Amino acid sequence: MTTKLHPLLIVFAAVIFAILVAPLFIILGAAVSDTSFLTFPPQGFTMRWFTNIFDITAFRTTAITSLQVAVTGTFLALLIGIPAAYAMNRFRIRLPSWLSNVFVLPILVPEIVLGFSLVKSITIGLELPVFATLLIGHTLLVLPYAVRVVGASLASFDFSIEEAAISLGCPPLKTFFTVVLPNIGAGVVAAFILAFITSINDVSTSLFLTGPGVSTLPIQIIAHMEQFFDPTIASVSVLLMILTVGVMAIVEATLGLTFLTK
Amino acid sequence: MTVSLTLDNVSAHYGSTQVLKDLSLSVKAGELVSLLGSSGCGKTTTLRLVAGFLEPSAGSIRLGDRDLTRLPAHQRDIGLVFQNYALFPHLSVRDNVAFGLKQRGVGKAERDAKANAMLERVGLSAFAERMPAALSGGQKQRVALARALVIEPPLLMFDEPLSNLDAKLRVDMRVEIRRLQRANGTTSLYVTHDQEEAFSISDRVAIMNAGRIMQLDTPEVLYQRPANSFVARFVGFENLIEMTVTERNGEMVTATTKAGASLTLSQTVYGAIPDRFILAARPDGLAVRQSGEGIPVTLGIRTYLGRAYQYQCTTSTGDLTGNGPLSELLEPGAQAVLVPVPEQCCILPPEA
Numbered sequence: 001m002t003t004k005l006h007p008l009l010i011v012f013a014a015v016i017f018a019i020l021v022a023p024l025f026i027i028l029g030a031a032v033s034d035t036s037f038l039t040f041p042p043q044g045f046t047m048r049w050f051t052n053i054f055d056i057t058a059f060r061t062t063a064i065t066s067l068q069v070a071v072t073g074t075f076l077a078l079l080i081g082i083p084a085a086y087a088m089n090r091f092r093i094r095l096p097s098w099l100s101n102v103f104v105l106p107i108l109v110p111e112i113v114l115g116f117s118l119v120k121s122i123t124i125g126l127e128l129p130v131f132a133t134l135l136i137g138h139t140l141l142v143l144p145y146a147v148r149v150v151g152a153s154l155a156s157f158d159f160s161i162e163e164a165a166i167s168l169g170c171p172p173l174k175t176f177f178t179v180v181l182p183n184i185g186a187g188v189v190a191a192f193i194l195a196f197i198t199s200i201n202d203v204s205t206s207l208f209l210t211g212p213g214v215s216t217l218p219i220q221i222i223a224h225m226e227q228f229f230d231p232t233i234a235s236v237s238v239l240l241m242i243l244t245v246g247v248m249a250i251v252e253a254t255l256g257l258t259f260l261t262k
Numbered sequence: 263m264t265v266s267l268t269l270d271n272v273s274a275h276y277g278s279t280q281v282l283k284d285l286s287l288s289v290k291a292g293e294l295v296s297l298l299g300s301s302g303c304g305k306t307t308t309l310r311l312v313a314g315f316l317e318p319s320a321g322s323i324r325l326g327d328r329d330l331t332r333l334p335a336h337q338r339d340i341g342l343v344f345q346n347y348a349l350f351p352h353l354s355v356r357d358n359v360a361f362g363l364k365q366r367g368v369g370k371a372e373r374d375a376k377a378n379a380m381l382e383r384v385g386l387s388a389f390a391e392r393m394p395a396a397l398s399g400g401q402k403q404r405v406a407l408a409r410a411l412v413i414e415p416p417l418l419m420f421d422e423p424l425s426n427l428d429a430k431l432r433v434d435m436r437v438e439i440r441r442l443q444r445a446n447g448t449t450s451l452y453v454t455h456d457q458e459e460a461f462s463i464s465d466r467v468a469i470m471n472a473g474r475i476m477q478l479d480t481p482e483v484l485y486q487r488p489a490n491s492f493v494a495r496f497v498g499f500e501n502l503i504e505m506t507v508t509e510r511n512g513e514m515v516t517a518t519t520k521a522g523a524s525l526t527l528s529q530t531v532y533g534a535i536p537d538r539f540i541l542a543a544r545p546d547g548l549a550v551r552q553s554g555e556g557i558p559v560t561l562g563i564r565t566y567l568g569r570a571y572q573y574q575c576t577t578s579t580g581d582l583t584g585n586g587p588l589s590e591l592l593e594p595g596a597q598a599v600l601v602p603v604p605e606q607c608c609i610l611p612p613e614a
Contacts, residue, residue, distance in 0.1 A: 163342070167336070169337075172336065
């Protein structure tokens, strides 16, 4: 027996679904349009905007920078975030309750403000190279995801399991890697994906932190659009979509996507 | 290799709160001692101190000739069984049991063989490949027991191991724990809040209150001869009557209650009676009679126990509970006396 759905509910769901998916189809259409400007519905069919991406050096170099920053920044954030989340769950009684909120500040503060303050303190204050500044900025930006998502996993972790391992002769640090980490693996992967996607998509913070010769892909897309407004933008977006779907497909096949919605 | 566990004047603090006060405890080689008390009495703190998860603020802990006091927890070589089993969710039953052997550098073939043999002893051979999530509570606790035993620790510790199991399984499991503990002769410390469990499984029981051991004795002695009024109440001596000696005549002592009721007690039965004392009795230690020498009371609610009637009685100095014979049905409101049954009562020092 199936539950009977109200016809209006079905219509409502269909409309919402269409609104969510339609822009993606529009971009797909615009990307293959045989015109020199962005348009939908597409006029004609061509793949030249896709090959055009690879002819423009700026797209290639910024894509590489974006990936480097996203991967390294996410790793750094996890490197800081996992121990922080661990400590906050393990020693909850002994730590002040506001401490965990400190790690969410980068999300709460408007990104523009975060970007500006980083320029002020790191680029100008410390005079670090652009790439290093970008990396520090992105690490800070995605740190909340690392702490919160890993923290949620740890909140349901039974720490007596850790004590059991220690009592059986496993040193504390080794216990973390052999017993704690395998049991919060799904949370770590979820944190990685959320952080990675946040970093690769970021505009506001990067806008402040990119500089001469070093830029990220989203910033390059904006720069390109301001100058040319051709379907290359749409084709880059399509490639980014395929990348995201690809990542999700791999995750779904190996771990399942349910942990993202839990 | 059986060794004794000795705690010497151990104190522990949580922040500025002292949770253990100069606690001394000795568990003899091969003995099973229970720490029994309500929550917050310090029994779990004691276990965690011995395990090395807490550090004492004073005192020393020794296992055989090893000083454990400042030794890191993972070097203590103690088998621990937890209330919530604490199995490793990501490892199979066999790998759970073999975990401790792996830490000790035992080769794969040997540790699997030992784990299998231990699983056989707890009756779980067929479950070696399963993951913990696919086991029932009783099976999980058997795995936890096997995991603690397989490393052949000189000391086993149990932290409320049966609290999450249902009543029937609790009885089966405590017999099982006792059997395995006896077979290995492993010195054991067992923490529980369940009196029946502690008394049935232990060689000796330490009854704890507010960070101190109130009495450490065999279950028989605790049950029949509590040393103080806290332990007496704990083991069911509901009636605690303050008395003062008024006359001594050889072995016979006459004492009165605060309300002035007079009783004659024999020191051959009760042992030496101090000038001030508490007469402690369970309901079946105070016989309800219509008249005679005893404590005069007014009868209240009567309940039927099968072997006797039980009466809630009131006196001018408080309520008492006594049992009366089935042959004699007394009505609420009637006047009666409560007569101590010598073998069922005991004499305690007065409360400080």
